[in-house]
Amino acid sequence: MVTTDAPRDRARHGLTSRQRQDPIGFAVAVLNRLARIEALDRFGLRKPTERVVFEATRTGFRTLGAVNRQFARAGRGGTPSRLPAAKAAGTFDLTPTEDEQMLVDVVTELAAEVVRPAAAEADASASAPEPVLKASLELGLPTLGVPEELGGISSERSAMAGTLVAEALAHGDMGLAVATLAPGAVSTALSLWGNEEQQATYLPAFTGDDVPAAALALTEPRPLFDAMAPETTARRDGDGYVLDGVKSMVPRGADAELFVVGALLDGEPRLFLVESESTGLEVEAEPSMGLRAASLSRVVLDGVRVSDLAPLGAAHDYRECVRLSRLAWSALSLGTAKAVLDYVIPYVNEREAFGEPISHRQSVAFMVADIGIELNGMRLVTYRAASRAAQGKDFAREVALARRLCTERGMRIGNDGVQLLGGHGYVKEHPVERWYRDLRAIGVMEGGVLV
Amino acid sequence: MINLEAPKKFRPLIGQAHQVAMNLLRPNSRKYDLAEHEYPKELDMLAAMVDGLSESGQASGAGASGVRRAEDDPSKSNGGTRNGSNLASVLSVMEMCWGDVGLLLSMPRQGLGNSAIASVADDEQAERFKGVWAGMAITEPGCGSDSASIRTTARLDGDEYVINGEKIYVTAGDRADHIVVWATLDESLGRAAIKSFVVPKGTPGMTMERLEHKLGIRASDTAAFRFEDCRVPKENLLGSPEIDPKQGFAGAMATFDNTRPLVAAMAVGCARASLELTKELLERAGVDIDYDRPAQTQSAAAATFLQLEADWEAAYLLTLQAAWLADNRTPNSLEASMAKAKAGRAGSEVTLRCVELAGSLGYSEHELLEKWARDSKILDIFEGTQQIQQLIVARRLLGKTSAELR
Numbered sequence: 083m084v085t086t087d088a089p090r091d092r093a094r095h096g097l098t099s100r101q102r103q104d105p106i107g108f109a110v111a112v113l114n115r116l117a118r119i120e121a122l123d124r125f126g127l128r129k130p131t132e133r134v135v136f137e138a139t140r141t142g143f144r145t146l147g148a149v150n151r152q153f154a155r156a157g158r159g160g161t162p163s164r165l166p167a168a169k170a171a172g173t174f175d176l177t178p179t180e181d182e183q184m185l186v187d188v189v190t191e192l193a194a195e196v197v198r199p200a201a202a203e204a205d206a207s208a209s210a211p212e213p214v215l216k217a218s219l220e221l222g223l224p225t226l227g228v229p230e231e232l233g234g235i236s237s238e239r240s241a242m243a244g245t246l247v248a249e250a251l252a253h254g255d256m257g258l259a260v261a262t263l264a265p266g267a268v269s270t271a272l273s274l275w276g277n278e279e280q281q282a283t284y285l286p287a288f289t290g291d292d293v294p295a296a297a298l299a300l301t302e303p304r305p306l307f308d309a310m311a312p313e314t315t316a317r318r319d320g321d322g323y324v325l326d327g328v329k330s331m332v333p334r335g336a337d338a339e340l341f342v343v344g345a346l347l348d349g350e351p352r353l354f355l356v357e358s359e360s361t362g363l364e365v366e367a368e369p370s371m372g373l374r375a376a377s378l379s380r381v382v383l384d385g386v387r388v389s390d391l392a393p394l395g396a397a398h399d400y401r402e403c404v405r406l407s408r409l410a411w412s413a414l415s416l417g418t419a420k421a422v423l424d425y426v427i428p429y430v431n432e433r434e435a436f437g438e439p440i441s442h443r444q445s446v447a448f449m450v451a452d453i454g455i456e457l458n459g460m461r462l463v464t465y466r467a468a469s470r471a472a473q474g475k476d477f478a479r480e481v482a483l484a485r486r487l488c489t490e491r492g493m494r495i496g497n498d499g500v501q502l503l504g505g506h507g508y509v510k511e512h513p514v515e516r517w518y519r520d521l522r523a524i525g526v527m528e529g530g531v532l533v
Numbered sequence: 534m535i536n537l538e539a540p541k542k543f544r545p546l547i548g549q550a551h552q553v554a555m556n557l558l559r560p561n562s563r564k565y566d567l568a569e570h571e572y573p574k575e576l577d578m579l580a581a582m583v584d585g586l587s588e589s590g591q592a593s594g595a596g597a598s599g600v601r602r603a604e605d606d607p608s609k610s611n612g613g614t615r616n617g618s619n620l621a622s623v624l625s626v627m628e629m630c631w632g633d634v635g636l637l638l639s640m641p642r643q644g645l646g647n648s649a650i651a652s653v654a655d656d657e658q659a660e661r662f663k664g665v666w667a668g669m670a671i672t673e674p675g676c677g678s679d680s681a682s683i684r685t686t687a688r689l690d691g692d693e694y695v696i697n698g699e700k701i702y703v704t705a706g707d708r709a710d711h712i713v714v715w716a717t718l719d720e721s722l723g724r725a726a727i728k729s730f731v732v733p734k735g736t737p738g739m740t741m742e743r744l745e746h747k748l749g750i751r752a753s754d755t756a757a758f759r760f761e762d763c764r765v766p767k768e769n770l771l772g773s774p775e776i777d778p779k780q781g782f783a784g785a786m787a788t789f790d791n792t793r794p795l796v797a798a799m800a801v802g803c804a805r806a807s808l809e810l811t812k813e814l815l816e817r818a819g820v821d822i823d824y825d826r827p828a829q830t831q832s833a834a835a836a837t838f839l840q841l842e843a844d845w846e847a848a849y850l851l852t853l854q855a856a857w858l859a860d861n862r863t864p865n866s867l868e869a870s871m872a873k874a875k876a877g878r879a880g881s882e883v884t885l886r887c888v889e890l891a892g893s894l895g896y897s898e899h900e901l902l903e904k905w906a907r908d909s910k911i912l913d914i915f916e917g918t919q920q921i922q923q924l925i926v927a928r929r930l931l932g933k934t935s936a937e938l939r
Binding site: 170171173174175176177178179182242307308309310405423427430439442444447448450454455456458459463466468469470478479480481482483484486487490491 | 534535536537538539540541542613614616620824825826827828829830839840842843844846847848850851853854857868871874875920923924926927928930931932933937938939
C-alpha cells in the first residue's frame, strides 16, 4: 500500500512552491505527459507494482521488500558475545598491525583487480555485479566485525581494520564499496549491540556461505536531517512494536533481507531489527547523484509490526552506531580522494598546453599539492577517530571532525579532480566525474556502512 | 598499531610546558606585545630553569635544540616505532606557543640558528657551539623565498672566510650571541655553493643596522645586519666545504626538514589558544558546540567553529606525523612541507575567524584573540611561505624538478 507521496523533487522537477502554471504552461505540461506515455509504451517500461524486477535505474516504482529467509528464533537469553576493545597503546604510531596490513593488501588487490574494472558499468546499471559481491564475501568482509566465537574473524574491536578496509575498497569504487560493505554493517551492529538471542537468530546467516543482503537504515529524506532525532517512530504494541516512517539512502534495499532501522521510541532514538518481508514494509528505488552501484533505496514503513526481539541495543548504542557509521563514510572518502589524486597526477603530467605539460604551471601543480595535503590531513584525522573507537575511548569529537573535514575537503578534491581534466573530466570517458558525484555523499549519508 | 594520541611518556613534558606557558608566557604576552624591542627579562629565569631540567634529563628541549638526530638509538618501544626528540619538541613547542609565539621565539638558546647547527653541524662543531644562542640569517633585501640567489659572499682567505653582504629578518638577531649566516662560496656555481657560517656576535665587520617594527610576534626581535669583510675561522662553516653540484642545496635545506614541523607546531599551538578561548566565549553567549549533530543543523557560529576545529585537527596531526617520521629516520621533507602548509594556512584562518566570532571582544586588546591573529600570520611566511611549501609538495607528488616546475 502506498502511503506517502512520491518524492517531492520528482513531482515538482526542482521547482519551488512559488512557481505557478499559466494556461500555456498547462498545455505544454499536458503535451509532455502524452509524449511520455508513448515513450513508456515503446520501451515497455510500464510495470505493475507487484514484486517484480527492481528497476533501480530509471524508475521509482515501489515494491515489497525482498523475500527473506527464515531467521529461526534461537538463543535462550544468555550473555551475548562482545569484542573486547583493542589494548590502549601508549605510543604515537601510524603503522598498521600485521593483520591489518594483510587485510589491506588483499582488499587493495580486490579493489584494483575486480572493483575498479566493474565500476563504470555498475554506475550505469545502478547495480552491483554478482562477481564483485561474491568476491567480497569470499574475503569474509561481512564477518570483519563479528567475534570469532560467533563465526567471525575478529578477536577485538575492528573499527581500525574496518576503516582501513573501507578506504582500500573505495579506492576501487565508492558505490561498489558501499554495496559490498552493507551486510557487514548489520552483522557488526548485531555483534556490538545484539543480545544473545538476536546474535543466535541472525548472525549465523552472515557467517555462513549464503550471506544475505542487509542494510543499516538511518537516513531520512528531508532537509537538515539530524540522525540523532529521527522522525521514524516506534511504539509499543502488546509484546512487540509498530514502526512508521520513511528511511532513505538504504544500500541494496530491494535485495536486503534484514534491516536495522533507526526510530524514535519514547523520545529516544533506537535501533530495530526489521525483516524485509514484514507487512507494511515497501522499498522504492532512490537513484541518486552518485553511489549508484549501491542501488540506493527508500524503505517505507507503514505500521510495520515487529516482535519483542526487534529492539537492538539502547539509546547510547544508537548514538555510537551513528558515530561509527560516520567514521565508515569518512574512511570511504579517503579511498575515493586517493583515487582522484592517483588519476590526476599522470594526467596533468601528460596533458600538454602552450607547449609544455600543464603540471608545469603553478595553478595546476598547486591544486595537486593541495589535494595531497588535505588528503593526508583527512586520513590522519579519520585514523585518530578510528583508533580511539577501537581502543574503546570516547571518539565523538574526533569522528565529528573527521566527518566535517572529509565532507568539506573531500568534496573539494572531487571538484578539483574534474577541474584538472577540464572538459575531459566532465565526460564519462574518465572516472573523475563519478568520483565527484560519489564524494558529495559524505556529510549527507547516515547509516549504510559501519566499522 | 595505529594510535594518534600524544605519547604517554611525554605527558609530563607537555604538562610542564603547559604550566610554563600558562604561568610565565601568558602573563607577559600583552606586555611585550605593547613594548616591542624591550628585552623580556622574565625569560632568563625560565631559560635557567630549562637548563636545569635538561641537565637532570627531565626535558627533551622546549624548542629547536631537540631536533638533532642523535645516532645513539634509545631502544625502540613497542611495535618497533620510536617516539623521540622530534615528537617531544613539536609537542612542547605547541604548548609554549599556546602561551605566546613571540616569547617562545625569544627563548635563550632556542633560536632557529640552533636548529641549523643541530641539523648540519658535525660532532666537533656541535660540541663547540653547545650552549650558544644562534639566530638565522638567510633573507636578503633582494631575495626571500628564492634563497638560491642570495648575494652574500664568503671568500676563503687563509684560515678564514671573509663574509660580505646584507641580511634581514634575523629572528632574535639582537639577543642571540651567534648568527648562522647563509652565504655563497661562488656566485657562479648556484645553489650548490651556498653554505652556512656561524658568526659570533661582536666579530669585527658585523653591524646590526636596525630592528623591525612588526604586525605580530612583537616580543621577538627581528634584526637586519650588514657584513663588511667580516672574518670567521674556516671551521665555522657548517657541514662540508665541498661544492657538490649533485648534492645541490640538500645540505642547507636539511635544516628546513627539521624546522618546518616546529613552525607548524607554533601555528598549531597559537591557533589552539584561539579556539579554546572562542569556544568559551561562545558558550557564555549561549552557543554550545554539539559534535553529534550535523553542522548545518547548528548555529552558523557553531558550524564555523566545527570547520575550524576540523582543519586545526588536521594541522595538528600532520605536524605530529612529520615529527614521528623524523624520529623513525624516515625521510619526511614531503610531510614536513605538508604540515607547514596546512598549519600555516589553518593558523591564519582559525585565528582570524575567531576574532570575527568573538566580535569586538575579539578585535579589541581586552582579549588576546586579535594578537594571536597577528602573531599567527608570520607562521605562514617564515621558514618557507605557503607557496613554497605547495611548490615543494607539488614537485614531490608530480615527480618534477625545480627546473620543470618553477
